[in-house]
Amino acid sequence: MLAQAEIGDCVVDFLNLIFGKGIETDLFWNEILARQVDYDFNFKLDRLSRQDFTPGALVHAISYHCSINLAIDEKFASRLGSSPKPFSVSNYKGLKAHSRIFTLANLDIKTLCDKYQEYREKKSYDLCIKACNVKLSMEKALSENGEVRDPKIYADVAEIYFEMGMVDQCIDQAHNSLRYCRNLHAECVRPYCILMRAHIQKNQLEEALRCFDSALKALEFHLGLYHPLHATLYSILGKFYVEKELYQDAYMLFKSSLVCTIRILGANHVQTGEIYQELAELLKKMGQKEEALQDYEKACLVFEAAKGAGSVECANLSFQISSLYLELGIDIILLTAL
Numbered sequence: 001m002l003a004q005a006e007i008g009d010c011v012v013d014f015l016n017l018i019f020g021k022g023i024e025t026d027l028f029w030n031e032i033l034a035r036q037v038d039y040d041f042n043f044k045l046d047r048l049s050r051q052d053f054t055p056g057a058l059v060h061a062i063s064y065h066c067s068i069n070l071a072i073d074e075k076f077a078s079r080l081g082s083s084p085k086p087f088s089v090s091n092y093k094g095l096k097a098h099s100r101i102f103t104l105a106n107l108d109i110k111t112l113c114d115k116y117q118e119y120r121e122k123k124s125y126d127l128c129i130k131a132c133n134v135k136l137s138m139e140k141a142l143s144e145n146g147e148v149r150d151p152k153i154y155a156d157v158a159e160i161y162f163e164m165g166m167v168d169q170c171i172d173q174a175h176n177s178l179r180y181c182r183n184l185h186a187e188c189v190r191p192y193c194i195l196m197r198a199h200i201q202k203n204q205l206e207e208a209l210r211c212f213d214s215a216l217k218a219l220e221f222h223l224g225l226y227h228p229l230h231a232t233l234y235s236i237l238g239k240f241y242v243e244k245e246l247y248q249d250a251y252m253l254f255k256s257s258l259v260c261t262i263r264i265l266g267a268n269h270v271q272t273g274e275i276y277q278e279l280a281e282l283l284k285k286m287g288q289k290e291e292a293l294q295d296y297e298k299a300c301l302v303f304e305a306a307k308g309a310g311s312v313e314c315a316n317l318s319f320q321i322s323s324l325y326l327e328l329g330i331d332i333i334l335l336t337a338l
Helices: 005-019 023-041 055-065 076-081 108-113 116-119 125-142 150-162 166-179 186-201 205-225 227-243 247-264 270-285 287-307 312-328 332-337
Strands: 066-069 090-094
Touching: 005 023, 005 055, 005 090, 055 066, 055 205, 076 205, 116 125, 116 150, 125 150, 125 332, 150 166, 150 186, 166 186, 186 205, 186 227, 205 227, 227 247, 227 270, 247 270, 270 287, 270 312, 287 312
Parallel strands: none
Antiparallel strands: 066 090
């Protein structure tokens, strides 16, 4: 039986063959990985370039599916893709042990505490917090070591506190969520977004920007340079800049958000329409009414395709478009005839 140190060496060698640079890595991909993928999935790996993979996503996938505990930080991230052997023994923290525990999903008390989202939608926040506390107590009782390690629960509680206006409690719960998130993993983005909103509400711009940078690093490592979550990040900070009348900074963020959604989700996706609308509202504040009109019209076309001409979104946008027509002295009747 292999000793723990020997297992660690084997795991590190295996990971360096996948993520390294050089002849050994090329041979491993071409002669072993490609053949195994073809055998298992009937897919020719040579259809893709290795550059088509986001290295961070592959690292997290292997860590999860192979049950490997890995220490990942920004220093490691900078080596990934450029070093012949990016992994060292210090990155290996052992194999994960798994045990199955009954969820007790059919218990009345479990069903009741899972209703916190329903209470949240009804804005019954007292019941919502009580249900969350019961849920946390049950999760602790069912966990292996009496500790709730699910970042989602803490993030949910943080958002509820934010909606209640209890910003300090929101920040505490968001930090609890981050404590159990994997480093440089996309699951960090949600608690970082919550922290951004909370710090912005407290007018703590420096803290908000620090959370923005951390979320951006996690996104770029795990999901690459283009993902819809980038648009969410840009939007939160952009709205804050609008409030502070830093219109040019907000404009750059909204434009980056638009490029991202069009590239990933397409020109007719609802999220793309929402960003067109945000851009139009910003341009209107900046006094650029003709440009705002164009973006309002683009947003309206997107929502019309996605939700129908009779949707609330289209009605609101049509009102904004009509108002701008009047302000710009454009004859609406003539346009309708054309």
